[in-house]
Amino acid sequence: MPTENDAPYAYDGLDRIIHEKARLSVMTSLISHPKGLAFNELKKLCRLTDGNLSRHVQVLAEAGLVSVHKGYEGNRPHTTCELTPAGRDRFLDYLNVLEQVVRNANAAAGEETTSTTHEADGLNPA
Amino acid sequence: MPTENDAPYAYDGLDRIIHEKARLSVMTSLISHPKGLAFNELKKLCRLTDGNLSRHVQVLAEAGLVSVHKGYEGNRPHTTCELTPAGRDRFLDYLNVLEQVVRNANAAAGEETTSTTHEADGLNPA
Numbered sequence: 744m745p746t747e748n749d750a751p752y753a754y755d756g757l758d759r760i761i762h763e764k765a766r767l768s769v770m771t772s773l774i775s776h777p778k779g780l781a782f783n784e785l786k787k788l789c790r791l792t793d794g795n796l797s798r799h800v801q802v803l804a805e806a807g808l809v810s811v812h813k814g815y816e817g818n819r820p821h822t823t824c825e826l827t828p829a830g831r832d833r834f835l836d837y838l839n840v841l842e843q844v845v846r847n848a849n850a851a852a853g854e855e856t857t858s859t860t861h862e863a864d865g866l867n868p869a
Numbered sequence: 870m871p872t873e874n875d876a877p878y879a880y881d882g883l884d885r886i887i888h889e890k891a892r893l894s895v896m897t898s899l900i901s902h903p904k905g906l907a908f909n910e911l912k913k914l915c916r917l918t919d920g921n922l923s924r925h926v927q928v929l930a931e932a933g934l935v936s937v938h939k940g941y942e943g944n945r946p947h948t949t950c951e952l953t954p955a956g957r958d959r960f961l962d963y964l965n966v967l968e969q970v971v972r973n974a975n976a977a978a979g980e981e982t983t984s985t986t987h988e989a990d991g992l993n994p995a
Binding site: 749750751752753754755757759762764767768769770771772774775776777787788789790831834835838841842844845847848849851852 | 875876877878879880881883885888890893894895896897898900901903913914915916917957960961964967968970971973974975977978
C-alpha cells in the first residue's frame, strides 16, 4: 500500500481540479469573499476573460466546489458565484498540502544555502 | 498598466511550467537533492511512471530548469537529473508566489471563521 514515505514528493492531496492556476485564483478570490462575487468582479480580480472564467467556473461547479446563481439586476443578467461548504473544506485540505510543498522546498533551499558542501558535478544521486 | 492591485488574485508569478502537479513534485524533489537524482529514484519519490516522468523532465529541461545527464553504470544506461541554477532561482520565485496564495487564503479562511457577520465587500486582500 503506498504511503507518503514511499513517495514523499507525490503530493496526492494536490487536487488537480483546484490546482489548475486559473481555478486556484478563483478559489482564493471566493474564499476571500464568503458572500460570493459577481461574475464580472471575479473576472477582474483574477484577470480572466469571460470565456476562461466561464469554463473554469463550470469545472468547479460540476465538481461541487462552487455554486452559481443566475439572476437579474434590473433587466440585465447578473451571475454570482460562491464557494459551497464542501468546496471550502476541500480548498482548506488542498491548502494544507500546498503548505507542505512550500515547507519542504524552503527547508531544502535553506539547507542548501547554509551547507558549505558543494560538488560541482553533482552527478551522484543522494 | 496592470498591477497586482488591479487583479490581486491573478498570481501571474505562478509559472505554469512549474505549477503543473507532476512537475511541482519533480522540482521539489530536486531542490531537496542538490546533487541530483537518478531517474529511477526520482520516479519513485514522485510516484510517476517512466513515460510521465520522461515527458515532464523534458518540459523542464527545454525550459532550462533542469539538466539531464545520460551515462552508464556498468553496461546499463543511467540517467540523472538536477536543477540548474536558473531553475533553482525560478523555483524560489515561484515558491514566493505560492506562499502568498497560502497566506491570502488562510487569512480569509481565518477571518471568516472568527467573524461570521463581516461584510465581504473589501476587494483588497492583505
